[in-house]
Amino acid sequence: MCGTQFNRKKGTPLEGLRTPLSIIITAIMMYMCRMSVSAIALVLGKQEKTIERWIKKISPHCEDIIKHKLNRKNHNFISRFLQMDELWSYAWKKNAKLWIWTGIDVTTRLFIAFHIGDRTIGSAEKLIKTIKARTNDIPTLITTDGFSAYIEPINKFFKKSMYAQVVKVLKGWHIVKVTKTVISDHLIEQIEKFIKKLGNVGRTINTSYVERFNLTLRQSLCSLVRKTLSAVKMKDELRGQTYIFQAYYNFIRPHMSLTIGKGKGKLKGTPAMAAGLTDCMWNWEEMLTYHPNYHY
DSSP: OOOOOOOTTTTSTTTTOOSOHHHHHHHHHHHTTTOOHHHHHHHHTOOHHHHHHHHHHHHHHHHHHHHHHTOGGGOOOOOSEEEEEEEEEEETTTTEEEEEEEEEETTTTEEEEEEEEOSSHHHHHHHHHHHHHHSSSOOSEEEEESOGGGHHHHHHHSTTSEEEEEEEEEETTEEEEEEEEEOSSSOHHHHHHHHHHHSSSOSSSOOHHHHHHHHHHHHHOGGGSTTOSOOBSSHHHHHHHHHHHHHIIIIISOOTTOEESSGGGOEEOOHHHHTTSOSSOOOHHHHHTOOTTSOO
16 A cells, blocks of 8 residues: 545545535536626635636636547537527737637537637637537537638538528617528428427527527626626636536536426436436536546
8 A cells, every 4th residue: 555545636626625615616606607706705705816716726627527528439429400609708908809609409408619719710610620529420400690600611520411590680689680591402491390300499490599508608607798897807717617617507507498207206407418428417516526537
């Protein structure tokens, strides 16, 4: 025996922290509910730097979990209906917009991937490459808004997928016209027939689910709220926050559209459960003490 003592915190973001785990979990839950670091510190009686240090330790851990659990070598998940969209944020130090590109599977509500960058074809390609690395085979159907940057990368990586765009014409803040355009070599009737067969994703070509997801993302992170005083200083900070949210959304947060069981015994499941990445709903203690390199 080497004489070294081990505990479940070793090799996790909790290693070396003396604060009770319940306090740390409370802080992260509050952070995922749009509360700012200053507000969390005030409620918990901690220093802002302490809360920031916890977040900086937890974000790379969540990134490792996402990269491990969503690696296509570790699961059999195939996206049947992929939707992609982009939303903007703001970085104080750069005095510039940051664009968050997101991709979700509609049938399982799984948050597959994101990319933070500019609003160009290069960013679209990076998002799609990440999605390809995290899913088996190609998506059966893809829908996006009318942004042309999606077309070339989708044709490059998902050439045989059905692909349609939803173009919305705005007048002020009101939608006055919606046009649906099929980009791939498929008929619109063929695509809509496939959508109806899926059952829980609408009845026609849409981007409703990724748009609603982006609203959830914006309402969960205080840095994404419009006209906020809690905007990130640098891109890496926003990237870390989004990885924490991705782990929380996929593995911990029960989704109202995902029901398991029937009658009085029915429960709400998580996207990761629906996608077959796990067989149970995680909690924050399991998330923070999980070792991605240990297969258990």
